[in-house]
Amino acid sequence: MKSKISLLxxxxxxxxxxxxxxxxxxxxxxxxxxxxxxxxxxxxxxxTIPMRFETKDGVTKGxxxxxxxxxxxxxxxxxxxxxxxxxxxxxQGYDVDINMTExxxxxxxxxxxxxxxxxxxxxx
Numbered sequence: 001m002k003s004k005i006s007l008l009x010x011x012x013x014x015x016x017x018x019x020x021x022x023x024x025x026x027x028x029x030x031x032x033x034x035x036x037x038x039x040x041x042x043x044x045x046x047x048t049i050p051m052r053f054e055t056k057d058g059v060t061k062g063x064x065x066x067x068x069x070x071x072x073x074x075x076x077x078x079x080x081x082x083x084x085x086x087x088x089x090x091x092q093g094y095d096v097d098i099n100m101t102e103x104x105x106x107x108x109x110x111x112x113x114x115x116x117x118x119x120x121x122x123x124x
Contacts, residue, residue, distance in 0.1 A: 028055050028080045030102055034123035037098070039112050050123070053078065053085070062087045085110075 031053045039047045050065045052072065062075035075089040085108075088097040100110035100120055108120040 027083075028060055031060070031080065031085050031100070031108075035108070035120045036123050037100075037118055037120045040117045040119070042112075042116055049091070051087075051120075060085075062089070064089060064091065066091045 032055060033052065035051045035053070037049045037051050039049065052063045054061055060078045060080055062078040063072040064075060065072055073089070073091075075087045078085065078087045080086075083101060085100045086097065087099075088095070090096070096113055098110055098112050098118060099114075100108040100118070103109050106122040106124075110118050110120070112118055
């Protein structure tokens with residue numbers, strides 16, 4: 001009888017934790033819109049890259065600006081899985097990838113190439 005109660009308690013705890021963790025995962029709508037992405041500590045210093053993400057028919061696309069001309073370039077791939085946005089693109093001749101996760105309603109954090117920290121702020 002004691003083992004059944006322990007088993008039931010453990011199962012209830014597991015279910016509760018799974019609901020809690022899933023409620024903190026950003027959905028694709030979270031990343032919609034324009035972002036100012038600050039890459040910290042690159043060999044050229046800190047760099048800010050304006051980015052934009054949109055989802056149409058369940059497919060997320062990303063765009064970025066590599067200079068001040070205002071020209072947007074398409075990212076080669078974007079995916080959002082388990083609350084993590086992953087994107088790949090070529091900027092100034094370098095193939096790079098980023099990942100971002102939600103911090104709060106207007107901020108995200110992540111990394112570029114797994115080597116440089118990034119922080120992103122939603123542009124309004």
